[in-house]
Amino acid sequence: MKVCIYGAGAVGCYLAGRLHRGGAQVSVVARGANLAAIRERGITVETPARRWQSPVAASDDPAALGPQDAVIVAVKAPALPAIAPGLAQLLGDGTPVAFVMNGIPWWYFAHHGGPMDGRRLPRIDPGDAMWTTVGPDRALGGVILASCDLVAPGEVHVETPKSTLYLGEPAGGTARAEALAALLRDDDFTVAAVADIRQAIWAKLQMNLCSGLFGCLSNRAPSATFHIPAVAEAVRRVAAEAGAIAAAMGHPTQFDAEANIARATKQVHRSSIVQDLDAGRPMEFHPTFGTPQECARMMGVPTPTMDLLIALVEARARAAGAYPTETQA
Ligand SMILES: NC(=O)C1=CN([C@@H]2O[C@H](COP(=O)(O)OP(=O)(O)OC[C@H]3O[C@@H](n4cnc5c(N)ncnc54)[C@H](OP(=O)(O)O)[C@@H]3O)[C@@H](O)[C@H]2O)C=CC1
Ligand SMILES: CC(C)(CO)C(=O)C(=O)O
Structure with missing residues (x-):
């Protein structure tokens, strides 16, 4: 499975390392010192249980990486509008895009039901950049319980001995989330596809x-x-x-x-x-x-x-x- 991580910071590097250990064909969209370090040495992950290096493809040009089977977005929320054009380059027919980010996500009210259904959040998704580029039907929610610090370019330190990631679809299904979860989980990383990601x-x-x-x-x-x-x-x-x-x-x-x-x-x-x-x-x-x-x-x-x-x-x-x-x- 071809998976690209957009944003190779603390969480992005951790997930890229996990996916690589899980057998995925991994690439990252990175920039600056992180890009240079990952190109040279790959990604280094250190958890309380182990330390490993994952050679992964890295580029600051998403078009060079092309359409993916799945994408994980791990930038900080204020960067979302700026990455929209690049993110579009990674999408094939039905490519799921998991937003592994803290807080209320841009898609929160998509498939919500009731009077709030379809409500937009302009302070989180200005100009509907994500709603238009990715759209709620491709989106997966991601909630990560892990303390990750980028200690050097391309090198992440994870403090939590046991980390957890919940993935789920705005509409409540779990099938697309489960395909990604299977590549990520490990003995010290619980990854669950859940029906109620909210x-x-x-x-x-x-x-x-x-x-x-x-x-x-x-x-x-x-x-x-x-x-x-x-x-x-x-x-x-x-x-x-x-x-x-x-x-x-x-x-x-x-x-x-x-x-x-x-x-x-x-x-x-x-x-x-x-x-x-x-x-x-x-x-x-x-x-x-x-x-x-x-x-x-x-x-x-x-x-x-x-x-x-x-x-x-x-x-x-x-x-x-x-x-x-x-x-x-
Ligand atoms: N760190 C943690 O322990 C945890 C973080 N989270 C959440 O995970 C998400 C990611 O956080 P975290 O990993 O800490 O953040 P980081 O700031 O460490 O990583 C974000 C990365 O995205 C990159 N980026 C931003 N814009 C672009 C762009 N246009 N092109 C390429 N790369 C870009 C940044 O590059 P640059 O540095 O050059 O700006 C940076 O490397 C956030 O929502 C956060 O709240 C959740 C749980 C724990
Ligand atoms: C502190 C922690 C790990 C949990 O609150 C977190 O989510 C963050 O650093 O953004």
Whole structure:
């Protein structure tokens, strides 16, 4: 199976290495130092269980890689409009495109049913770039539970001993997701094709809202703050508010706030959104914070703790030049 990863950063390199170990014919769309390193040495992955190198094809010109059997997108959300023309070059008849990204995805309301069905999210998909290029029928949702850091160009370090990826179709099927899952799973990587990918999205969002909001305000990993009683108490409130939004949206989660706090007190990885804010790069502000808050307003769910924290993070993001505009890539 010919699979291309668009965006060879922390998650993209990890998935490319996994796919290569799983026997796929893998290529990546990369640029800059990453492209040069991957061309020279391939991708290096280090997990707590093993370290390996995967020679994969790499190009900054998607047309040179041509139509694929499947594509995985692992860029940050503000880059989506800019990659649309390149992504189009990788699509053959019915090529599925899995978006392994945090937060509410651009396709969220496609095949949703009810009065919100087909609703567009212009702050996540400006100009309907993804809706037009990929379209909801090719899209697969992807939710990854793994802490990945690019420690050098083409070299990813994964902190989590056991990682998990959920894949699923907006309309609820699992067949296309299962074909990809079979190539990715390993003894330390659980990959499941699920019928309700939106539930996995909300459960991960509960995690991201906690680690992301407190991380953006403290510029620290959860291990530096979650043991502080006042922080842990506020984390519980954010988790509960996010859980209430998920339930109101029809996807109640089984998120265990205490287990999350216990796990996070050991997490030395600074959330990727925190790293972006710190570096002044466009943050995934809307998928992770703004759109969940909009969903709360839409459903009449009160979120006082989230509202305060999101307002403060927005102020920091704007001051740092990391608040996303529609044209950033
Ligand atoms: N890191 C983590 O632990 C986790 C991340 N996630 C999510 O996974 C997704 C990917 O995150 P992550 O891997 O951390 O992000 P990274 O920033 O590490 O990787 C994104 C990559 O996309 C590349 N890219 C952007 N635009 C283009 C373009 N036009 N052409 C070619 N390459 C491009 C970037 O290149 P360049 O560097 O040159 O800009 C970068 O290498 C995000 O949605 C994130 O929230 C989810 C769970 C955990
Ligand atoms: C921190 C983590 C691993 C989970 O919240 C994450 O999703 C990120 O770094 O973006």
